[in-house]
Amino acid sequence: MTDSTPRATNLTPAELDDLRERARREAGPFVNPAIAATTRAHNPEWARAVLGGPRSGAWWELYLIHLALQAEPSPPPPPLETAARAARERQEAAARRAAAEERAREEAAWRELVDVLLQAGVRVEVRHNYTSHRHYELYTQGADHVYLLDPLHVGRLHRDAGVALCHTPSNAHNLQVLEPIGDGRLPSCRTCLRHLRSVARRLSA
Structure with a gap:
């Protein structure tokens, strides 16, 4: 049975062993400034796969990365990062669906x-x-209110046309400028919504 786990590099284990042996043999004791300044691993997962573990900072390891870049200029996508990104995208899509469903219910x-x-x-x-x-x-x-275009008289609740459903003489000064909105927004004033539900229940009874 073959291992189907995605790998961060397409270089075979044998190829990697050869590159590591070559790097130790060719690197020498002194850092090559040109290689050090220009060598950048494709991604951390690829570098770890090439090195066979975490990097210690030794010069020969950087030289190994340099050799591996030449041997594999186009590696596969990093499997862990790719899987994590896919998981985030699934979570975000699920959150968007849930929000859309909640909006539809509201x-x-x-x-x-x-x-x-x-x-x-x-x-x-x-x-x-x-x-x-x-x-x-x-x-x-400022909240988004239920605004009456007609007078409302249900039970003990009496409101004139042209006011918010939460309007009372004591809070009228806080509701002087109520402007229409055309973006499909739903009311957010809790008092308006409480009155609206109560009125609807009475009218439906």
């Missing part, structure tokens, strides 16, 4: 709530709170 739940209110004659949309001036390129203060 959008479906939002559409269901909106439809319940629409059947009762109440239209809503998502608007961002620009009341705060702290809106910068990498920082935005």
